[in-house]
Amino acid sequence: MIRVENICYHYRGCPELLQDISFHLEKGKFLAILGNNGAGKSTLLKCFNHIFPADSGKVMLDGTDLLALSHREVAKRVAFVSQSVPSTQMTVRDVVMLGRRPYMRWGFTEKDDQIVREVMERLDLTGEIQGRFLNQLSGGEQQKVMLARALAQQPQVLLLDEPTSSLDIRNQYQVLKIVQDICRKDEISAIIVIHDLNLALRFCDRFLLMRQGRIYRYGDRSVLDSAALNDVYGVDAKVVEIEGHYSVLVNQ
């Protein structure tokens, strides 16, 4: 269980970006943080693992405050997949190996090797691809490698900052399906910042709507009603059910 308590954050010389954010998320649940540009979605995500220093508040994970831990200890519990994939000339295998860096002392052990192998097999990153450089892969493959690296950290919380924004529709579904499966099987809490409401409705269990640095609504699918969509995004829209799946229909 991850419990976020009263997180506030502001850039130097700017008004508060995050005001008193509190919510909790059970293990094995997939949370979507939604809101329009500038609502503070990515900022909130980055406050959980020292990328941005929160002014005040706590992020409690099973009774420990993540914000009081060292970078290395947080990295053993929380993994992060960023929006942009680095264009670095490192082999896929080495990039995934980076996920073991928080556990490393003098060098990697046989156990680290084993975990990396398992993760790569699980995400179907086997064979020739392991020896290729990251910047030679397609966008979908790159994002899968980033996901594998995050899983090699053996995290309890997985943070994803718009991981699908530059992928085609097939890869979007593939990547999110992998995340969903991992959440359920490994009892990991995943938190994703995502713009595509249809993808969020399809894969996520919890929805956190943000508006101007505050939580507007939090809960399951039912929080996404016409009034909320109008308030948060400023569009006249509704959620409709089509063949058992939910989708957002915009009227204008």
Next chain:
Amino acid sequence: MSSARSSLVNENQNSAYRRRQRKSILFLAIMACILLVACILALRAGSYETPVIELVKGIFGQSSDSKINIVVQNNRLPRICTAIAAGAGLGLSGCILQAILRNPLASASTLGVSQGASFGAAIAIVVLGLGNNMGLGVPVCAFAGSIAVALIILGLSRFRRISPEGIVLAGVAISAMFTGATTLIQYFADEVELATLVFWTFGDLGSTGWGDVGFMAVIVLVFVIYCVFHRWDYNALMSGSETAVSLGIHVQRLTLVNMLLCCLVSSVIVSYVGLINFIGLIAPHIVRMVVGNNHVYLIPGSLLTGATVLLLGDLFARTVIRPVILPIGAITSFLGGPLFLYLLFKGGKQK
């Protein structure tokens, strides 16, 4: 049986990765061989022709000709060791600067750190009059100058959030500023001071004694140990600073410590051997072309390549118009400039 089979499957699946690994190790081995050959060539080169066997004996003072013993032990060997220590140190500091600034064009000379050291040396020689005694005056002032530049760069990158490209542009501006300041000091210097200063900026591998080589080697060695210990931190930084933080790295602290270490190492080297440009830029790039961005190989590769390039450059400088020894700093700039241009345009094409 089944575990043996599964490990065999794993081995096969990893074959592409293993091939890449082997290629990197092979490259390091080849560089080591080239360095060895360069050492032998450098040992032979000189006005005093001798067979290789006698030279090798001379290293241990065992040659039958006592002249060879003296030439090898007091002249050629310190020079070779200086080139190796300085080249390795400059190569590694370039490699680390490129990693922490995430900019392939970063190095002590392109960021203005060397020019800062040169300005410091000018102050020491001309203003403070420390040029003629062999004490620590010039090195300390050179170090102070380069640290000043390092702090300006760190300040710019931290507080004004300048992009990686911007940092190198800022480095160009800072280099120009310090070069101008050095020129102004030169303008007011007397003839002896001017000669000392100009000679210092030429770069010279031949004026270091065993004590200097030892000090330089210790500094470089400490730096190497630190870097090897943090090799995966640099790898993580290549994925961007946010990802590096999420992998448990205190990016600000790492950047600061490495920036200071790089400046310390390059300014110590520059203060002993003078301005030697482009080694820090070229060496990591040659290695990167073969092994990619994994610092497990990039660090030893940069050390070996830096040492080899500087040693070969010195060999070229000593032998091309014998018996005149050309200034090594001019040679590395002359040969390094075109490569720098090549890298610039290659980088532009990729974008």
